[in-house]
Each structure stands twice: as C-alpha cells, then as structure tokens.
Amino acid sequence: MALDLDDLRLLEQFKAAVSNDTALSGWNSSNGACSFPGVDCNNGRVTSVSLISVRLNTDFSAVASTLLHLSSVEAITVRDANSSGxxxxxxxxxxxxxxxxxxNYISGEVPAFINCSRLEYLDLSGNxxxxxxxxxxxxxxxxxxxxxxxxxxxxxxxxxxxxxLTxxxxxxxxxxxxxxxIPGKAFVNLSKLRTLSLSFNYFNGTIPEAIIMLPELxxxxxxxxxxxxSIPATLCSSNTSSKLQVLYLQNNYLTGGTPEAISNCTGLVSLDLSLNFINGHIPSSIGMLTALRDLVLWQNALExxxxxxxxxxLALENLILDYNALxxxxxxxxxxxTELKCMSLASNRLSGSLPTWFGQLVMLQILRLGNNSFTGPIPPDLGDCRSLLWLDLSGNQLNGQIPSELAKQSGMMTPLNFTRQFSYLRNDELRSNYECHGKGSLVDLTGIRHSDLSRMPSKDACNFTTVYLGTFHMINNYSMIFLDLSFNQLDSDIPKELGNMYYLMIMNLGYNNLSGVIPAALAGAxxxxxxxxxxxxxxxPIPRSLESLSLSEINLSNNRLxxxxxxxxxLATFPSTAYENNYGLCGFPLLLCNQRVVNTQQPKSHKGQAALAGGIVAVFSLSLFVLLICVCQRKKPKAHNNANEALRLQGNLFSIWNFDGGDVYKQIVEATENFDEKYCIGTGGHGSVYEASLQTGEIFAVKKIRKTEDGSLKNEELFCREIEALVQIRHRNIVKLYGYCCTNQDKFLVYEYMDRGSLSIILMAKGSAVELxxxxxxxxxxxxxxALSYLHHDCSTPIVHRDITSNNVLIDMEFRACVSDFGLSKILSLDASSCTSRLAGTTGYLAPGEVAREIFVLFTVALQCLDPNPATRPTMQSAMQKLSAAPAAVGDFDYLHTDIMDTGTHVH
Known part of the structure; x- marks a missing residue:
C-alpha cells in the first residue's frame, strides 16, 4: 500500500511510534490490524513496511536508522521514494x-551487511x-x-x-x-541460479562454460x-531438455558460427545474437526450437x-535478420x-518475387525487405495485412503498379503490443549518397546501447540519425504510418487511394518511373x-490541396512538374532543392513565373512572396517525429482527429503521436526537481540550462529563461527570436529545438542534449583540451x-546568428559540433532591407576594428616560427622586435590581402 507524504510530519510520527520496537497504540483498528498506511501489523508489532513512490526528500540514513532496528520487521520496501544519502x-x-x-538516490559504496543471515531478497537497483x-x-x-x-x-x-552465495x-x-x-569458477556452486543478467557492462574475454552448464538456468x-x-558448443548440453528460455548475447564481439547445439535449447523463447561477427549459415536444426518467439540475428556475417x-x-513473432549476406x-x-508481427529481412542479398502469402499474416505489423534484389510486382495481397504498420520495400527491382489495395487495411489494425524496442535510424539526406536507399532503417534496440549503433557499417556510410520510437502500444482502427517504395522500377500512376491512409506519416515513392499527376487526394493523409x-x-501542377498538410519535409525535385x-x-517554406529540376515549375522559392503565368494566376510579387514565406512559422520544419510547439495545457482533441491520443508510444515524448504538452511539462519539472541548481549545466546572460533525464531514458537540455527584475521584455524578445529562428532550421550542425513552453510561471526551450557541453568548457579543462x-x-x-553556410545561403530566408562564440558551439560524444543560442539572431528579408550595422554579440568575439593589425602581426610571427624549414624561421630576437614594433595606422596595411603564410613577409 502506497504512502503519500508531502512532508516529513507523518514520518516523524511513524518514527516516534515504532522507536524501541513499541506497539503502534492508537493506530490499531477494531480487528487488531493497524491502520497506518504502508504498514502491516501483527498484535501491534510492525511486520512489514511498504513506502512506494513517495517523496520523502530526506537523507535515507534517517529512515534506515528507524526501520532497520525493528526486531519484528520482516520486509522493508522503500522504492522510488526520492531518498538520498x-x-x-x-x-x-x-x-x-x-x-x-x-x-532512490542512495550513494556511496555497497554497504556492509551485518546480522543478515535471514535476508533472502536484496534490491539496491536504480541508485x-x-x-x-x-x-x-x-x-x-x-x-x-x-x-x-x-x-x-x-x-x-x-x-x-x-x-x-549458494x-x-x-x-x-x-x-x-x-x-x-567473467570468472567461471564463481558459478561452480551456484547450482540453483535461474536468472543471470550481466548486460550493459564492460566484461571481456569469452563466455565461461560454467555459466552455460548451470542446470537450472x-x-x-x-x-x-x-x-x-565463439558461443560455447556445450550450450544446453547439461540436460536433454534445457530449461533455458532467454538467451541475449547481442552487442558483443562474438565470432564463429551459430552452434548446432542450440537446437538442444528446446525451451528457448527468445534468442538474440545481433550486432556481433557471427558467420556461416543459420543451422537448419534451429527449427527444432518450436517455442521460439524471437529470432534476432541482425548485423552479423551470416550467409x-x-x-x-x-x-x-509456429509461435514465432519476431524474425529479424537484417544486415547480413543471406x-x-x-x-x-x-x-x-501466422503469429509473425515483425519480419525484417532488409539489407541482404535476397531475390525472387514478393510472396503473395504475406497477405495471410494478419498479425504482421512490420515488414522490411528493403535493399535486396526482389523483382516483379508488389502483390496487392499486402492490403490484406490489416495490422501492417511499417512497410519498407525500398532499394529493390520491383516494377509495375503501386497497388491501390495497400490502403485497404486502413482502419483495420488490430491491437499492438511490442515487447521489443525499436529505433528508427533516419537517413540524413543532407549528406546522403546513392547507396543509402530509403528514408532509413528500423532497428531492434533491445539490449543494445544507443552509442554502439555506431558499430553498424551502414549507419556510418549513410550518416543515419537516431530517432527513438520505443515500444508500440496502440488500439484498434489504425493504418500504416510508414510506406517506403523508393529506389525501384515502379511505372504506374500514384493511386489516389493512398490518401485514405489517414495516419500515414512517411510516404517515400522517390527514384521510380511513376507518371501522371500528383493526386489531390493525397491530402487526405x-x-x-x-x-x-x-x-x-x-x-x-502541385495540388493546392497539399497546402493543408503540416509537412516537415517534401521533395518533388527531378520530375516534369x-x-x-x-x-x-x-509549401513555400522549403528550400529550392525540394522543387529543382522541374522545368515547368516556378514561383518562390524558385524563380518568378513568366508573364503568361502571371496573367493567369496573378501571383504575388517576389517581395510579397518573400514576406509571406518569412512570416509563416514552419512548425514542422525540423526532423521527423519532432513536435516543435509545446503547449503546456493541451486542449481536448476532436473526436475525428485524435491521433495523439491513439498513437500512444512509450518512447520519445516529442513524437507527433505521443505528444502531450502537459505531460512533457510535468516530466521536465520533475526531472529537474523544479529546476534545482544541481541539474544546472550552464548559465548565460539571459537564463540557465538544465539537464533533464526523463523516465523514458531520454536526456534533453532545457534552457529556462530568467525573469527580469525590472519587468522588461528583453529576455522574452530573445526567447521569441530563438524560437522564430530555430523552427525554420534543420541541419546536423545546428542544435535541434524539440519544443518550448510558455506559461505565466515558466518560459523554457527544450533542446537536443550535447554530451560534452560547450567548446569553451572543453578548451578550459586540461584533460579535455588535450583530447581535442x-x-x-x-x-x-x-x-x-x-552551419553558418546553411543559415546564410540555404534557408528560405537568410539568418544571421550574430553571436558565434565558443560558448555557443556545443559538442556531442562523437565531437560533432552544433551552433546554439539564436537569441540575438536576425532573419533577413530577401531585399536586404533588414540589414543593420548595429553591433550585437559577445564582447571579445566581435570584429577587431582598431586592433586588427596587432592581431595580424601576432599570427604572422607565430606562423613564421612554425615554418617546416628551420633555416627560414625568425630568431627570437627578430620575433621580439616584430612584436614590439610601434603599430602603424590600420589604413596603411591591407592585412586582408596579405598571404600570412609567406615567410618572406616583412613587418616593420
């Protein structure tokens, strides 16, 4: 039974009542059981204490000194109680x-346990x-x-x-x-061991056979x-019918083949060997594992x-064999x-036609066959997969029509409940190449560190960006959310029926031979x-009906539009690259239409179009699944538009289908303990930045805008300016804005978390500076x-940052740099009428002006002293004279057109 404490008063009463193991007089009910919440009594004696999800907010040693000295207590549970110490x-x-x-927040080393000979269950996890x-x-x-x-x-x-501990x-x-x-001898006497979890550590060496031979495991x-x-060949050899049910060896450096002995593990329910270097064939004897639900072997060298x-x-639910050579x-x-929910065979060497029997798999939710060599048409029977959520057939040699039947399953989806966790690795098209087909990959993340995804060769080659999805939990009446048929040879019209897929979020039909017009009915999605x-x-033409969509990305380039x-x-907020190479297409952001089009359509002038584009807030212009505008009190959705309620994921709180502004606000405030200073990771002139680790496992950086004492609006102006700039930006070297919150109490922005902090912090610490x-x-x-090139040249309206400093350059674990802090930025109109000569930015990072010559002289001398040829380096006496010479007027020295690498340059 939970005990809800807002303060310590009730706890103090409890401590006083049970001190010296006295009876709980006054709390006994008529039936002899005490009525104190969270406490079970026997004849007035405390036998068990259960404090779950309370907010003690106190040093745990005070609680422990009370609870652990009760001679009659048999069970103590103080779980998620916010206790520290x-x-x-x-x-x-x-x-x-x-x-x-x-x-809890218990720290220090593992304590010594005294007089604990009767203790059977000990849990100190999550501290x-x-x-x-x-x-x-x-x-x-x-x-x-x-x-x-x-x-x-x-x-x-x-x-x-x-x-x-036998x-x-x-x-x-x-x-x-x-x-x-892992010492094998440590398990010799643990014959009763049923569950052993050593995941997410740094153990090396081989898998001890003593573990494999545990009889009750x-x-x-x-x-x-x-x-x-290699995986020990003695696997499951201790019993003729092994008791092993779960075997997770993923994300290691295992080699060799899959042992035939695995067929002895007849009780196996879940097998995961992914992200290793296992080679050879999948043994046919693995079919003897008739109880198996999960067979996960992706990213190996299987052939x-x-x-x-x-x-x-027949019980198989997840067959995941991606990234091999099958x-x-x-x-x-x-x-x-027929129980299959996920069949993922992408990035292999599979061929032949797509089976029509896929339509019989009514439980199938994920079908990934991309980057193979399948030929022939797409079977219309796929429309019978009424649970299909994710369909990726990209990067094959499929031809013929896009079946309109694919939309038939819309509204037919059965309840979803994935026990495994998936991550969407989105292809970063800013630096993609033609070997990276499709919009990205869906990867099974069960038991795998996010950081270790860098071990995937395809991830590095395609520059994938991780967008966490998490566990699916959905209800009836839904349709597909991901459809990727790109990089094939499809040559039909686009079926207008695809517009019936109301919940579709990604549609990629690029790199085919599709003809005809873009159906206006697509706006139904x-x-x-x-x-x-x-x-x-x-x-x-581009259908005007598409104006009603809240697109974060569109690419209609290289057609005949x-x-x-x-x-x-x-539609007018995207860069010109989204529409280029359509010789009949015109209007912003492309060139103005000719006079004939003007007379027919009466388009706005270029200046008017630019002003319109600059005024539109591109709410969905960041990367996919990222909701930008965070309202803190969410209105109830209409009955016919309840996608956020229905597509409930337990992963990314900012995903479009999982977004609840009030819940996000609550979780951020709780994660930072109402912006407690211990979570502060940086302070600036207008606010502080906090690290927020949410319950989903995600970490965000939250910038809380400081309230001004004089009530001025300057900080609020900077807050609004940063939002206005960042909602138009999507670039790998510009920090992502996931959302913002604006209430009477708080104004804060939620950003991508950059593990290493600012460049200035790295440079100031000796250890990290050496690493750099x-x-x-x-x-x-x-x-x-x-990043600056993108801001100045590739945005629909140019943006000038105006405050580039080492404090505003953030670094992640892989030393990727991102520009941040757009509070002083300025969005320019295309006629440059908004240009200004007023100085802005951090003192010390502005243009030199009057000291330019001295700076140039210093760099010139420094570079001369580093000349590879020792004979041409200046003597220290000469260097001292050059640095000590009286400076000439700035106008007398054109430092901008001087080759400072020229060692023959003479500075007097």
Missing part, C-alpha cells in the same frame, strides 16, 4: 528477509551506488536468493563474494561499469559487453539461405508462422509529415562553417 552499513535484525531500496564491491560485505547474507544491484555506478571486477536463484548486475573477465543476459570468442525449417516455429528467396513455408516523390516523371508552387501552408587534437578542432571548425 549514504548507507554505510545495514543491520538486518532477527527477522528481516526482504529489503527493497530500489529507485547511485558506486565504487567496487569490497570483499566480505555480502558474505553474511548467507540465505540470499535474489540480489539486484543493477542500474548503479559500480566498477571493478566481478564480485568474489557472489561465489559463496542459495542464489536470481543475480542482476546489469547497467553498471564492471570490467574484466532459465534467463541468461550478457548483452552489451565486450565479450569475444546462405533462410532455412525452410523456420516454418516449424541469399535466395523468402521460404514459402513461413506462411505457416492528414498526418503526413514527410512526402518524397522525387526522381520520377510526374507531370502537371509545371505551374506555380502553392504559396500557402508550408588538431583533426578534431579542424572538424569542429568545418561543422561551424557548414
């Missing part, structure tokens, strides 16, 4: 068997416990059957004490920083470590054909696997955020230049 030692008392302190586990601290917990220390900051080798049946050390080899999670070698024997896995066709017998019809032979680009909605070698510094400079 050190727990130096635990004295369990005579009867304590359960101690759950998970989800801030750090350091190595000292020898002997757990030895007195001789009855321990469940130990959970996951989600802390523990380091060092595998704890030696665990080898002596009653253990569950051990969880995941999500820490343990390292070294049901769950083995070793994912996201540094393990190498050969997909075994027909997989059809014996060949042949899709086995027809897989039609028997009201949630469409990305539309790519580029590189086809489409004709006619004509007439005027519609000037309402978001010349190549990294050069790359950072190039990133900033690319």
């Amino acid at each position: 050190l727990l130096r030692q635990v004295e369990c008392g005579e009867k304590l068997s359960l101690l759950d302190l998970s989800g 801030f416990v750090s350091g190595s586990i000292a020898v002997g601290v757990l030895l007195r917990c001789s009855s321990l059957s469940s130990l959970n220390l996951s989600g802390n900051h523990l380091v060092g080798a595998f704890p030696t004490d665990i080898a002596h 009653p253990l049946n569950a051990l969880n050390l995941s999500s820490n920083n343990f390292s070294g080899e 049901e769950i083995l999670e070793l994912s996201s470590n540094l393990l190498s070698g 050969g054909e997909i075994p027909e024997s997989l059809s014996r896995m 060949a042949g066709s899709v086995p027809p017998s897989l039609a028997n696997c 009201r949630l469409l955020a990305v539309l790519d019809l580029s590189h086809n032979v489409l004709e006619g 004509s007439w005027t680009i519609p000037q309402h909605g978001s 070698d010349w190549n990294k510094r050069l790359d950072i400079a190039k990133d900033v230049v690319q």
Whole structure:
C-alpha cells in the first residue's frame, strides 16, 4: 500500500511510534490490524513496511536508522521514494528477509551487511551506488536468493563474494561499469541460479562454460559487453531438455558460427545474437526450437539461405535478420508462422518475387525487405495485412503498379503490443549518397546501447540519425504510418487511394518511373509529415490541396512538374532543392513565373512572396517525429482527429503521436526537481540550462529563461527570436529545438542534449583540451562553417546568428559540433532591407576594428616560427622586435590581402 507524504510530519510520527520496537497504540483498528498506511501489523508489532513512490526528500540514513532496528520487521520496501544519502552499513535484525531500496538516490559504496543471515531478497537497483564491491560485505547474507544491484555506478571486477552465495536463484548486475573477465569458477556452486543478467557492462574475454552448464538456468543476459570468442558448443548440453528460455548475447564481439547445439535449447523463447561477427549459415536444426518467439540475428556475417525449417516455429513473432549476406528467396513455408508481427529481412542479398502469402499474416505489423534484389510486382495481397504498420520495400527491382489495395487495411489494425524496442535510424539526406536507399532503417534496440549503433557499417556510410520510437502500444482502427517504395522500377500512376491512409506519416515513392499527376487526394493523409516523390516523371501542377498538410519535409525535385508552387501552408517554406529540376515549375522559392503565368494566376510579387514565406512559422520544419510547439495545457482533441491520443508510444515524448504538452511539462519539472541548481549545466546572460533525464531514458537540455527584475521584455524578445529562428532550421550542425513552453510561471526551450557541453568548457579543462587534437578542432571548425553556410545561403530566408562564440558551439560524444543560442539572431528579408550595422554579440568575439593589425602581426610571427624549414624561421630576437614594433595606422596595411603564410613577409 502506497504512502503519500508531502512532508516529513507523518514520518516523524511513524518514527516516534515504532522507536524501541513499541506497539503502534492508537493506530490499531477494531480487528487488531493497524491502520497506518504502508504498514502491516501483527498484535501491534510492525511486520512489514511498504513506502512506494513517495517523496520523502530526506537523507535515507534517517529512515534506515528507524526501520532497520525493528526486531519484528520482516520486509522493508522503500522504492522510488526520492531518498538520498549514504548507507554505510545495514543491520538486518532477527527477522528481516526482504529489503527493497530500489529507485532512490542512495550513494556511496555497497554497504556492509551485518546480522543478515535471514535476508533472502536484496534490491539496491536504480541508485547511485558506486565504487567496487569490497570483499566480505555480502558474505553474511548467507540465505540470499535474489540480489539486484543493477542500474548503479559500480566498477571493478566481478564480485568474489557472489561465489559463496549458494542459495542464489536470481543475480542482476546489469547497467553498471564492471570490467574484466567473467570468472567461471564463481558459478561452480551456484547450482540453483535461474536468472543471470550481466548486460550493459564492460566484461571481456569469452563466455565461461560454467555459466552455460548451470542446470537450472532459465534467463541468461550478457548483452552489451565486450565479450569475444565463439558461443560455447556445450550450450544446453547439461540436460536433454534445457530449461533455458532467454538467451541475449547481442552487442558483443562474438565470432564463429551459430552452434548446432542450440537446437538442444528446446525451451528457448527468445534468442538474440545481433550486432556481433557471427558467420556461416543459420543451422537448419534451429527449427527444432518450436517455442521460439524471437529470432534476432541482425548485423552479423551470416550467409546462405533462410532455412525452410523456420516454418516449424509456429509461435514465432519476431524474425529479424537484417544486415547480413543471406541469399535466395523468402521460404514459402513461413506462411505457416501466422503469429509473425515483425519480419525484417532488409539489407541482404535476397531475390525472387514478393510472396503473395504475406497477405495471410494478419498479425504482421512490420515488414522490411528493403535493399535486396526482389523483382516483379508488389502483390496487392499486402492490403490484406490489416495490422501492417511499417512497410519498407525500398532499394529493390520491383516494377509495375503501386497497388491501390495497400490502403485497404486502413482502419483495420488490430491491437499492438511490442515487447521489443525499436529505433528508427533516419537517413540524413543532407549528406546522403546513392547507396543509402530509403528514408532509413528500423532497428531492434533491445539490449543494445544507443552509442554502439555506431558499430553498424551502414549507419556510418549513410550518416543515419537516431530517432527513438520505443515500444508500440496502440488500439484498434489504425493504418500504416510508414510506406517506403523508393529506389525501384515502379511505372504506374500514384493511386489516389493512398490518401485514405489517414495516419500515414512517411510516404517515400522517390527514384521510380511513376507518371501522371500528383493526386489531390493525397491530402487526405492528414498526418503526413514527410512526402518524397522525387526522381520520377510526374507531370502537371502541385495540388493546392497539399497546402493543408503540416509537412516537415517534401521533395518533388527531378520530375516534369509545371505551374506555380502553392504559396500557402508550408509549401513555400522549403528550400529550392525540394522543387529543382522541374522545368515547368516556378514561383518562390524558385524563380518568378513568366508573364503568361502571371496573367493567369496573378501571383504575388517576389517581395510579397518573400514576406509571406518569412512570416509563416514552419512548425514542422525540423526532423521527423519532432513536435516543435509545446503547449503546456493541451486542449481536448476532436473526436475525428485524435491521433495523439491513439498513437500512444512509450518512447520519445516529442513524437507527433505521443505528444502531450502537459505531460512533457510535468516530466521536465520533475526531472529537474523544479529546476534545482544541481541539474544546472550552464548559465548565460539571459537564463540557465538544465539537464533533464526523463523516465523514458531520454536526456534533453532545457534552457529556462530568467525573469527580469525590472519587468522588461528583453529576455522574452530573445526567447521569441530563438524560437522564430530555430523552427525554420534543420541541419546536423545546428542544435535541434524539440519544443518550448510558455506559461505565466515558466518560459523554457527544450533542446537536443550535447554530451560534452560547450567548446569553451572543453578548451578550459586540461584533460579535455588535450583530447581535442588538431583533426578534431579542424572538424569542429568545418561543422561551424557548414552551419553558418546553411543559415546564410540555404534557408528560405537568410539568418544571421550574430553571436558565434565558443560558448555557443556545443559538442556531442562523437565531437560533432552544433551552433546554439539564436537569441540575438536576425532573419533577413530577401531585399536586404533588414540589414543593420548595429553591433550585437559577445564582447571579445566581435570584429577587431582598431586592433586588427596587432592581431595580424601576432599570427604572422607565430606562423613564421612554425615554418617546416628551420633555416627560414625568425630568431627570437627578430620575433621580439616584430612584436614590439610601434603599430602603424590600420589604413596603411591591407592585412586582408596579405598571404600570412609567406615567410618572406616583412613587418616593420
């Protein structure tokens, strides 16, 4: 039973009542049980205490000193109670068997446990416990059957004490920083162990056979470590019918083949070997695992054909084999696997025609066959997949028509409930190449660090950007949200029926031979955020009906379109590259239409069009699935337009279908404890920046605008100016604005979190400055230049930042640089009438003016001293004379046209 405490008064009463193990007199009800919330009593004695999701906001040592000295208590649960402080030692008392302190802020090392011989269940997970586990601290917990220390900051080798806890049946050390080899001898005597989770650590070496041979083992999670070698051939050989149900070895450095012995694991339900270096064929004997629900082998070096024997896995729900070298066709017998929810076979060497039996898979939600060599038509039977959420057939050799039947499943979707987590790796088209087909990849992230996605060769080659989706939870009456048929040979018209797919968010039909006109009915896909019809032979005008869509991206380039680009909605806010190479197309952002078009259509003047484009707030102009405008009190949606309510994801809070402004506001305030200073990661002239780690696992940077004491509007003007600038920008080197909130109490902006902070912080710290070698510094400079070039030349209306400093250049873990802080930026009109000569920016970063010559002289001398040829370097006496010479008038020295690398330059 939960105890809701707003302050400590009730806790003080509780402490006073139970001190010295006295009876809870006054709280006993007529039936003899005390009525104190969260406490169970037996004849007036405390037997168990349960404080869950309370807000104690106190040093836990004060609570522990009260609870842990009760000789009659058998179970103590203080979970998610916001308690902090050190727990130096635990004295369990005579009867304590359960101690759950998970989800708090307890710090320090793992405490010593005294008189804990009866303790069976210990959970310290989700705290801030750090350091190595000292020898002997757990030895007195001789009855321990469940130990959970996951989600802390523990380091060092595998704890030696665990080898002596023979009653253990569950051990969880995941999500820490343990390292070294996993000692096989530590498991020799743990014959009762059923669950072992060592995921998300830094263990290296091979997988010990002693673990594989544990007779009662049901769950083995070793994912996201540094393990190498092959999977032991003795897998599941200890019993004729193994008890192993879950085997997670993904995101390691395992080599060799998939052992035939895996067929002995007849009880296996979930198998994940992804993101390794496993080679060879998928053994046909794997079909003997008839209870298997998840077969996940993506990003390995597997070859050969997909075994027909997989059809014996009638319980199979997720078949994920992407990024291998598998060949042949899709086995027809897989039609028997009617429980399939995800079939992901992309980026292999598969060929043949697409099976018509796909339509029989009524539970299928994700079908990814992109970047293979499939031929023939797209089967209309796919429209019978009434649960289909994600269809990616890009990068094949498909021809013929786009079946109008694809829209038939709209409104037919069955309830979705994915137990695995997926991440959408979006193709960054700013730097893409023709080998990166489609809009991106859907990747199974279960048990994999986000940062380790960089190990995917395709991710680096295509410059993918991670957009986290999370676990799907949907209800009835939905349709597809992702349709990618690009890079094929389709040669039909675009079916107008695709406009019936109300919930479709991405439609990519680019790089085909599609002809005819763009159907005006496409505007019926009201949630469409990305539309790519580029590189086809489409004709006619752009339908004005598309003005009603809130698009974040459109690409109609390289077609045969004509007439005027519609000037309402978001269509006029995109760069010219979205419409280029359509020789009959005109109007902003392209060249003005000729006189004949003007007389017919009476378009606005160029100046009027520019003003209109500059005035439109491009709400959806950032990357996909990012909602920009964050209202803190959300209105109830109309009954016919309730996409946000229905498409409920437990991932990115800023995804279009998951967005709830009030919920986001609440979570940010809670994550920062109402903007407590301990979460502050930077302070500027107009506000402070806080790190907000939300419950979804996402981290954001939140800039809270400071209220001015004199009530002036300057900070509010900067707040609005930054929003106005950033909603028009989408570039990898400009910090992403995910949303903003404006209430009477708070004004803050929510940004992408950049792990390393500002360039100035990196340069001021000796260690990080040394790490920032010349190549990294050069790359950072190039990133900033690319950002400024985009602002000045590629935006629909040019933007001048006006405050580029090392404080406003942010760096992520991969040393990517992003320009931030657009509070002083200025959006220019195309006739340059808004240009100004007024100085703005940070003092010290403005143009030199009167000291330009001295700066130039200093750099010239410095470069001469670094000349590769020692003979041409100036002597120190000469260098001193040059630096000490009286400066001439600035006008007498044209430093802008002097080659400072010329060692023959003489400065007097």
